[in-house]
Amino acid sequence: MSFQVFGIPVSRGVAIGRAVLVASSRVDVAHYFIGEDQVSAELARALRARDVVALELETLKNELPDDAPHELAALLDVHLMLLHDDALIGATKHWIVERRYNAEWALSAQLEVLARQFDEMEDEYLRERKADLEQVVERVLGALAREQGQATSDAASVAQRDFAGEDPLLLVAADIAPADMMQFKRSIFHGFITDIGGKTSHTAIVARSMDIPAVVGTREASRLIRQDDWVIIDGDAGAVIVDPSPIVLEEYRFRQRQSELERARLARLRHTPAVTLDGQAIELHANIELPADAVAAVEAGATGVGLFRSEFLFMNREGELPSEEEQFVAYRAAVEAMKGMPVTIRTVDVGADKPLDRMSATELRHEHVLNPAMGLRAIRWSLAEPSMFRQQLRAIYRASAFGKVRLLIPMVAHLSEVRQIIEAQKRVQQQLSEAGHAFGRVELGVMIEIPAAAVMLPLLLRHVDFVSIGTNDLIQYTLAIDRADEAVAHLYDPWHPAVLQLLASSIAQARAAGKSVSVCGEMAGDPAFTDLLLAMGLRSFSMHPSQIPSVKQRVLRADAARLGGLIDSVLASDDPQRSAELAFGSQRTAGLVQ
Structure with a gap:
């Protein structure tokens, strides 16, 4: 029977296909695809884990004391029966052979199928057996995890x-x-x-x-x-x-x-310069997560990398942080792929929704913080781990010998943080000089994503070369909205007057100080905001490469000078979104007619 489920649209377009469920589990389950040549080995892993659990259960049953309740032995018999039932391990083979799931994912997928069958049973006793099934599966998953060793670290490669x-x-x-x-x-x-x-x-x-x-x-x-x-x-x-x-x-x-x-059709704009109708050149940079993404940025027509999210080099590593050499190789690859265009590398931004696999002693003390979005994250974490931070800075500076590199610091809220960063820069440059490593000039920038940073921007601008506005967090912190919480997601509003005032004033102050300013948050890649940001005076956008064509099309149809003359009325409006639609919509039509 057909039915519909409604949620929040976050990425446009239509997709049609078969559902693949990643079921939640009390056991942390790795999800990755295996190669055809790994199917037999993965099947063997699943069977070995089953046999290990079977031996454990048989041992428990045989070692029960004479006065143990009869029900306990019967329960172990039920678990053994479920373990050897072909509907569990036998059917798990289907997910491994046909879908190429790793054994853990395959077992979780089959648990999901069987659990729903139990839920639909009329007999209450049989329905209750679902808990036994879950316990058996978790035992097998535990056995797989103990045997897994190095295999999960190879997940990305397969x-x-x-x-x-x-x-x-x-x-x-x-x-x-x-x-x-x-x-x-x-x-x-x-x-x-x-x-x-x-x-x-x-x-x-x-x-x-x-x-x-x-x-x-x-x-x-x-x-x-x-x-x-x-x-x-x-x-x-x-x-x-x-x-x-x-x-x-x-x-x-x-x-x-x-x-x-x-x-x-939009792809044909790739080599067209992003210039407005009145001749304003606009920078359309790319946000990337891994060095390989730089290739896609060049192919999309990006004029540089406005945000290299370096934290993704630190993830999926089974607790091991990347070495200085590994980071240097990654940053250099991105710099060389951009062929002389600037690459802005953001220092590791972990915490909140991006935790690392391993936690340092400092982090362990904060493991149970109630609000991780406001806890030890981003630059706060880096400054709390000075050895790691200097290691990353050295790798970034070494990469600057191969092209134009800019250093971007996330979540700055205090001038003292900027001073510590500048001191760390000086120390790193001295270390590299003493070690004989070449490096170029690296501009320093800070992200404006906390209202405090936006308010004290004139003070920050005295110490940095550029600023980049991260609208995602700026909106979240300005409106006190957890952007990942669907219960309050409807209150997350980029058009909120307070957000627009902070954006407009930040752009104006940076330009007045002669410092470059860009927006690297989601607003930059949304064509619905292109005219608004142009009207505020923004001339540098950074977004995912796939978003560049649609934003470029909007830029080519815009008259920046006329837009700038309309921004005050939009900012003063009770309904900025409606006001912008009326003002910018008519402006765009007039520009095209001319």
Whole structure:
């Protein structure tokens, strides 16, 4: 029976495919694809784990004391029966052979199938056996984890798989951690659906960066959708259609084809300079997460990298931080790929929704903080780990010998932090000079993402070369909205007058001080805000490469001088969004007529 689930649209377009559920579990489960040559080994892993658990249960049963309750032995018999039932391990083979899931993911997927069957049983006693099944599966997952060793660290290398000729797949989950998103980023999913999250949650950002449709904050999708259900993701309306009728399916397939044609048309703008109707040159930089992304940035026509999120070099490493040499090689690769265009590297921004696998002693003391978004994260974490921070700075400085590199510091709120950073820079330069390493001039910039930084910007501008406005966090902290919480996601409002005032004043103050200013948050890549930002005086945008063509099209149709004359009325309006639509819409039409 067809039904719909509604959530928050975060990445536009239409995706049609079969559902792949990443079920939640009390045991941390690795999710990755294996190669064809690894199928036999993975099947063997699953069987070995089953045999290990079977031996454990048999041993427990045999060692029961004589006065043990009869029910305890009977319970162990039930667990052994479930363990050897072909519906569990036998059916798990299907996910390994057909879908190429690793053993842990395959077992979790089969648990999801069986758990729903138990839920639908009329007999209460049989329904209660679901708990036994979950306990058995967790024992097997534990055995797999103990045996796993190095295998999970190879997940990223096998995260890709060629599904040519097979049904497209859509990922459905309660939530997707940033580390998992990086594993899935270059895999075969055509869309994402999550129960929680908002427009600027990490899942949403990565989905947009992959240019695939996504709907988050659905609350119930992972419970209602079953493995292998046919699903449509309407990324424009925020709707998820499960088991669609043939008529609905054909309508959405038509919309898919139209969207592909539009993408092809925009791609032709790749080599067109981003210049407004009145001759203003606009920088369209790229946000990247890994060095390989720089290639896509160049292909999309980016004029530089406005944000290299270096924290993704630190994730999925089983607790080991990257060495200075490894970081240097990564930064140099990105710099060389940009062929002389500037690369802005943000120092590691961990914490909140991007925790590392390992926690230092300092972090362990803060493990149970109530609000991680306001805790030890970003530059606060770096300054609390001076050895790690200097190591990253050395790698960045060494990469500057191969091209133009700029250093960007996240979450600055105090002038004392900037002073500590400048001291760290001086120390690193001295260390590199003594070691005989070449390096170039590295400009220093800070992110404006905390209202305090926006308010004290004139003071910060005396000590830095440039600023970059991170609108995602700026909106979150200005409005006191957790952007990943679907319960308050509707209150996350980029058009809020307070947000616009902070944006406009930050851009104006930086330009008045003769310092370059860019926006690297989600607003920069959303064409709905292009005219607004141009009107505020912004001339440098940074976004995911896939967003550059649509923003460039908006720039080419804009008259920046006329837009600037309209900004005061928009900022003074009770309804800035409506006012901007009326003012900028008419301006754009006038510009095209001329």
